[in-house]
Amino acid sequence: MIRFERVSKAFGAQVILSQADWEINPGERIGLIGANGVGKTTLLRLILGELEADAGTIARHSHQRLGVVRQEILASDRSLIEETLCGHEELVRLRQQRQQLRQHLTDHSSDQTALARLGEVDCRLETLGTYDAEARAGAILLGLGFSNAALTQPVTTCSGGWRMRLALAQALFAQPDLLLLDEPTNHLDLESVTWLEYHLAQWPKTLILISHNRSFLDRTVTTLMELEAGQLSRYPAPFEHYVARKAERLRGLVKAAAEQQRRMAALERFIDRFRAKATKARQVQSRIKMLGRMELIEASEPQRQPPRIQLPVPGPCPRELCTLHQASCRYDDRTVLANVNLNLLRGDKIGLLGVNGAGKSTLLKLCAGLLTAASGRVMYGAGVRPAWFAQHALETLVPQDSVLASAEAAQPTATRASVRQLLGSFLFSGDEVFKSVAVLSGGERARLALVRLFLSGANLLLLDEPTNHLDMEARTALTDALEAYQGTFILISHDRDLLESVCSHYWLVADGRVQVWEQGLDAYLEQSLLQRNNRDTAPVTATSGNRRDLRRQTAELRERLARETAVLRQQRQLLEQQITQMEKEQAQLDQWLAAPERYQDNNKELLTAQLIRHQQLAFALEQALASWEQVSRTIEAHEQQTQEALEALSNSSIVSANGSPTTPL
Numbered sequence: 001m002i003r004f005e006r007v008s009k010a011f012g013a014q015v016i017l018s019q020a021d022w023e024i025n026p027g028e029r030i031g032l033i034g035a036n037g038v039g040k041t042t043l044l045r046l047i048l049g050e051l052e053a054d055a056g057t058i059a060r061h062s063h064q065r066l067g068v069v070r071q072e073i074l075a076s077d078r079s080l081i082e083e084t085l086c087g088h089e090e091l092v093r094l095r096q097q098r099q100q101l102r103q104h105l106t107d108h109s110s111d112q113t114a115l116a117r118l119g120e121v122d123c124r125l126e127t128l129g130t131y132d133a134e135a136r137a138g139a140i141l142l143g144l145g146f147s148n149a150a151l152t153q154p155v156t157t158c159s160g161g162w163r164m165r166l167a168l169a170q171a172l173f174a175q176p177d178l179l180l181l182d183e184p185t186n187h188l189d190l191e192s193v194t195w196l197e198y199h200l201a202q203w204p205k206t207l208i209l210i211s212h213n214r215s216f217l218d219r220t221v222t223t224l225m226e227l228e229a230g231q232l233s234r235y236p237a238p239f240e241h242y243v244a245r246k247a248e249r250l251r252g253l254v255k256a257a258a259e260q261q262r263r264m265a266a267l268e269r270f271i272d273r274f275r276a277k278a279t280k281a282r283q284v285q286s287r288i289k290m291l292g293r294m295e296l297i298e299a300s301e302p303q304r305q306p307p308r309i310q311l312p313v314p315g316p317c318p319r320e321l322c323t324l325h326q327a328s329c330r331y332d333d334r335t336v337l338a339n340v341n342l343n344l345l346r347g348d349k350i351g352l353l354g355v356n357g358a359g360k361s362t363l364l365k366l367c368a369g370l371l372t373a374a375s376g377r378v379m380y381g382a383g384v385r386p387a388w389f390a391q392h393a394l395e396t397l398v399p400q401d402s403v404l405a406s407a408e409a410a411q412p413t414a415t416r417a418s419v420r421q422l423l424g425s426f427l428f429s430g431d432e433v434f435k436s437v438a439v440l441s442g443g444e445r446a447r448l449a450l451v452r453l454f455l456s457g458a459n460l461l462l463l464d465e466p467t468n469h470l471d472m473e474a475r476t477a478l479t480d481a482l483e484a485y486q487g488t489f490i491l492i493s494h495d496r497d498l499l500e501s502v503c504s505h506y507w508l509v510a511d512g513r514v515q516v517w518e519q520g521l522d523a524y525l526e527q528s529l530l531q532r533n534n535r536d537t538a539p540v541t542a543t544s545g546n547r548r549d550l551r552r553q554t555a556e557l558r559e560r561l562a563r564e565t566a567v568l569r570q571q572r573q574l575l576e577q578q579i580t581q582m583e584k585e586q587a588q589l590d591q592w593l594a595a596p597e598r599y600q601d602n603n604k605e606l607l608t609a610q611l612i613r614h615q616q617l618a619f620a621l622e623q624a625l626a627s628w629e630q631v632s633r634t635i636e637a638h639e640q641q642t643q644e645a646l647e648a649l650s651n652s653s654i655v656s657a658n659g660s661p662t663t664p665l
Contacts (some may be wrong), residue, residue: 001026001064001178001206002047004232007056009039009046016042018230019056024178029200029207031221031237036443036471038227040210044068044180047208067176069167069184076155080146080166083155084137087170091128094121102567115571119627122568122634131641140169143195143532144188145356161187172199178206185213186468189356190494191528196220198529212472214239215497257297267291309425309477312418314459314487318381319346321460321488322367326376329362336362338512339376344460349482350490351503353517353524358509360492364388364462367490387458389466393449399438403428403448406437410452419455425481426451427474442469450478461489467498496521554646561642565635572635575628582621589614 004022008015016039024030024047032040045051046058048066067087076083086092101118105111129136138151144165150157158166164187171179185193193216200207200220208225211217217224218238226233226246233249235242267287274280322344329337336359344350344367352360365371366378368388380386397406407419423433426447440448446469453461467475475495482489482502490507493499499506500521508517508524517524589610592598598607 001061003057003059005057005059007046007053007058008230009042009051009054011042014039015230016227017046017053017232020230020232022225022232024206024208026177026206027204028223029203029221030209031217031224032208032210032227033212033217033224033242033472034227035473036441040227041182043227044182044208044210047178047180064177065174066178066180067171067174068180069164069171069182078155079152080141080155080158080169081134081137081151083166084141084169084173085133087174088128088133089174091125091130091133094125094128095130097121098125105567105570109567109570109574115574116627118567118571119630123630126634126637131637137169137173140172140199141166143192143199144169145192165192168196175205178208179203180208182210183212184209185211185216185494188494190353190496190499190525191355191532193494193496194525194529195532212467212470212475213495213497214472214475215495253297260294260297264291264294309481310422311454311481311485311487312422312457314485315383315385315457317346317383317459317488320344320381321346321348321384322381322386323379324366324373324376325379327366327373327378328375329359329366329371330374335512337366337509337514340514342507342514344488344490346488347486348488348490349485349502349504351499351506351521352490352492352509353506353521354509355528359512359514360509361390361464363507363509363514364390364464364490364492367460368462384460385456385458386460386462387453387456388462388464389449389453390464391468393453394442394445394469397437397445397448399436401437402434403437403440404433406448407433407451407455411455411457414455422451422454425477443471443474446470447474459487461485461487463489463491463493465493466491467493467495496525557642557645561638565638568631568635568638572628572631575624575631579621579624579628582617582624586614586617586621589617 002022002024004017004020006019006021007017008019009017032043034040042051046053048068049058049060078086098118098121101114101121104114105118108114141151142148146162146165155163155166168181168184171181184196188196193213197216197219200209203220207221209217209221221237224235224237224239224242226235226242233246235245267290271284271287271291274284277284320343322342324340324342327337327340328335340363352363354360362371365388366373368386369378369380370388401409403423404416404419407423408414408416411419420433423429428444428447428451437445437448446466450466467478470478475498479498479501482491482498485502491499491503503521506517506521506524508515593607593610593614598610
């Protein structure tokens with residue numbers, strides 16, 4: 001499908017690839033892994049052809065379609081459904097071409113070239129699934145967390161995070177031959193991540209996925225490809241197999257390198273000993289050539305010790321840290337949380353469950369004292385010091401500060417040794433602590449913001465997606481640290497491994513309420529996936545509950561059917577006339593050819609001409625019948641689609657515009 005042969009790529013002194021080989025086979029689901037900054041995104045850009053290799057060749061099949069989640073979707077007046085369809089460029093182009101052909105044939109119904117082209121376009125559109133395209137696009141959007149009511153809203157109403165989900169929906173809908181995804185879970189909630197896991201695990205084509213989420217990789221890919229030190233190494237999934245195979249490979253490499261060094265030393269000793277002896281000249285030259293032909297085996301440097309984060313012991317705190325009594329929170333006229341009653345106890349490690357927009361972050365802000373309850377009370381025990389971590393914490397870092405100065409500012413009374421020790425556990429060691437905040441990557445800034453949080457002296461941590469921007473090593477270290485942490489925290493995360501490892505209890509935020517969820521994370525995710533899969537099959541468009549609207553919508557469906565099939569019916573009628581005429585001529589020819597006198601010598605030229613005409617008629621008739629069958633199938637598909645829509649209007653429970661059920665029609 002795609003082949004890298006001795007490919008090299010570098011940016012200045014940073015080597016991304018060094019004479020690397022890689023073959024991407026059809027149907028593979030590959031997880032591309034490696035530390036932050038090694039060049040995984042650059043590798044995707046090489047595959048896409050957006051960057052050129054410095055050396056080597058990248059072979060691609062010219063006909064294959066590549067798909068990637070674009071980082072920006074420009075604001076447009078198109079609805080979310082329409083924007084999702086735009087991800088499949090061929091489908092959109094052929095639909096526009098079909099409309100133009102139909103308009104042309106309205107005034108030029110006898111244009112045979114246009115009729116033939118329309119048949120080809122209709123056939124290709126049917127192959128692409130044009131009749132259920134909107135339903136498939138809607139199912140993907142619903143699975144990624146969009147509400148039913150949002151599907152017809154313009155793109156301009158979406159925030160940046162929701163536009164990233166829309167870009168992901170476009171890529172999934174297009175079903176390219178090779179789909180490239182770079183950290184697709186960053187803007188998803190846990191429920192949407194679970195849906196995406198399920199969807200990608202059944203992906204029928206080739207997939208390359210960059211992710212630092214270990215559990216997500218284990219559930220979606222079959223192969224792991226590691227980019228390290230300019231080389232690509234293939235390992236089997238799941239992740240634990242990669243760890244074992246890599247350790248085995250490194251041990252073998254070290255052993256082979258040591259054996260090679262012994263062999264080279266022996267050759268050099270022979271050369272040095274007998275270089276001056278004429279009788280040994282041939283053997284010396286042979287060994288010199290042997291040394292020159294040897295490719296040096298470079299054993300990887302011993303892997304650095306994985307980071308180990310040791311969080312400070314929290315200060316003393318009461319048994320009851322925070323109590324919410326009938327607490328409510330509103331934004332403008334919308335009630336986000338209503339009459340919440342909760343009691344957070346010392347040592348609780350709470351994971352918040354609930355879809356994006358349910359109010360999880362609002363609950364954290366209430367507990368942090370950053371929001372005031374519209375009604376009810378939020379009460380803290382004596383000596384409770386809450387601290388809130390969210391993505392905006394990265395924006396509060398002062399660009400001119402050094403890493404060390406920024407960390408020390410969070411806790412002026414801490415000793416420099418303790419600050420540097422914590423920085424070291426977050427991979428800021430040596431001279432790295434003197435780097436300016438301005439030059440840090442997103443992952444480095446996230447680690448520094450976490451250091452500042454843990455230095456703050458808080459004894460109640462409120463963590464909103466703390467693993468965003470962290471690589472796999474840092475995620476694992478933070479997971480271990482929170483698991484061993486002796487304090488209290490409430491956590492929002494889309495990282496399933498993190499939640500399962502560190503949380504002792506779960507609270508579910510839904511429909512403005514917060515309740516203790518006793519059934520465990522697996523049960524919640526199974527329920528969420530079932531609900532989303534059920535929604536995938538529900539009608540995408542909401543309808544009114546009154547009979548006048550039903551009659552209007554029924555009439556519109558029938559009018560649309562008549563409008564969409566008018567040209568097709570004309571085309572079918574014309575084909576039927578042509579078929580009748582050809583069948584009539586064919587019957588006359590059959591009768592003429594059946595007469596014995598036609599085969600006398602004096603009729604040879606006429607007989608040959610008539611036989612040729614008979615063959616031409618048979619071929620033309622076969623083609624016309626095939627076209628008639630294709631057009632008829634297309635009309636029947638339109639009719640079936642309309643019939644299903646009419647049955648849905650008549651038999652389904654009608655949902656009102658605000659999403660509440662009304663009386664079935």
